[in-house]
Amino acid sequence: xxxxxxxxxxxxxxxxxxxxxxxxxxxxxxxxxxxxxxxxxxxxxxxxxxxxxxxxxxxxxxxxxxxxxxxxxxxxxxxxxxxxxxxxxxxxxxxxxxxxxxxxxxxxxxxxxxxxxxxxxxxxxxxxxxxxxxxxxxxxxxxxxxxxxxxxxxxxxxxxxxxxxxxxxxxxxxxxxxxxxxxxxxxxxxxxxxxxxxxxxxxxxxxxxx
Numbered sequence: 001x002x003x004x005x006x007x008x009x010x011x012x013x014x015x016x017x018x019x020x021x022x023x024x025x026x027x028x029x030x031x032x033x034x035x036x037x038x039x040x041x042x043x044x045x046x047x048x049x050x051x052x053x054x055x056x057x058x059x060x061x062x063x064x065x066x067x068x069x070x071x072x073x074x075x076x077x078x079x080x081x082x083x084x085x086x087x088x089x090x091x092x093x094x095x096x097x098x099x100x101x102x103x104x105x106x107x108x109x110x111x112x113x114x115x116x117x118x119x120x121x122x123x124x125x126x127x128x129x130x131x132x133x134x135x136x137x138x139x140x141x142x143x144x145x146x147x148x149x150x151x152x153x154x155x156x157x158x159x160x161x162x163x164x165x166x167x168x169x170x171x172x173x174x175x176x177x178x179x180x181x182x183x184x185x186x187x188x189x190x191x192x193x194x195x196x197x198x199x200x201x202x203x204x205x206x207x208x209x210x
Contacts (some may be wrong), residue, residue, distance in 0.1 A: 004042045006049070009035055013053055020056065025063045032056050048091075051081050055095045062098065067106045074099050087126045088133060090152050095159065100140075109148055116141040135165040146184040171208065 001008050016032030036053040045052050050170070058073035078095045085091055096119060103112040120141055123134040142158045159181075166174055176199050185194035 004038060005031075006043075007041070009039055009049070012038070013049075013056070016053075016060075017056060020060055020063065025060060028058050029064065032060055046084055048085055051077055051084060052091055055081070055091065055098065055147060062102045062105065067102060069108075070102055071099070074102065081150055093133070100144075105178060112144055113141070116139075116144060130165050130168055132168050135162065135168045136173070138165075139161050139169070139173075143180050143205075146180060167174045171204070175204065178204075 012031050012035040014031075016028050016035055018028075020028035020029065036050065036057050039047065039050040039053050054077040055074060058070050059079060061067075061073060063072035064070075069166050074095060078099065079090065081089060081092045081095060099115060100112055103109070103115065116137065120134065120137045123131065123137055129135075137157060139162060142155060142162060142183060145155050145158070162177075169177070178197055182197045182201065185191070185197060194196050
């Protein structure tokens with residue numbers, strides 16, 4: 001097919017992703033960077049395949065500990081993916097997860113909160129407050145704050161917002177969120193809230209399984 005054929009480039013991309021999953025970051029960087037450069041030249045900078053490779057280059061930079069460059073690369077790929085692929089693309093979701101993982105490794109909780117808040121507000125505008133992805137982003141924000149032991153009035157207001165749209169979430173997803181709430185409330189000594197969440201979980205399980 002030749003080095004620039006789309007099948008060859010797909011194989012190169014897949015090899016880079018394979019080595020990233022296996023922790024072989026040196027080989028992952030070699031294959032993915034080469035694939036990204038070739039896809040820019042052959043397909044163009046805004047082609048969907050190019051943007052997917054760009055996102056994975058950012059993910060590999062994160063693995064290498066080059067956090068500032070990883071952030072810039074992932075942010076650029078996220079903005080372009082939104083325009084080219086749309087907010088509902090699973091590639092956009094993947095890029096968002098990579099940025100959250102980056103901020104966690106970088107020990108930047110404030111950036112995580114601001115980033116997830118921005119994603120939530122953006123999705124409210126683009127998709128609607130009751131869209132599954134919007135509600136899921138809100139739940140991710142709440143869980144992050146709870147795991148950071150940031151049980152503040154802000155979290156309570158987010159919880160009130162989440163309750164409006166619980167029906168949108170998958171039952172297993174909703175159960176996982178409530179379970180985290182239960183653990184975090186109990187850990188912080190807010191036993192009344194923990195008991196209320198536990199009662200809700202038990203009621204839902206009884207309804208679902210009898």
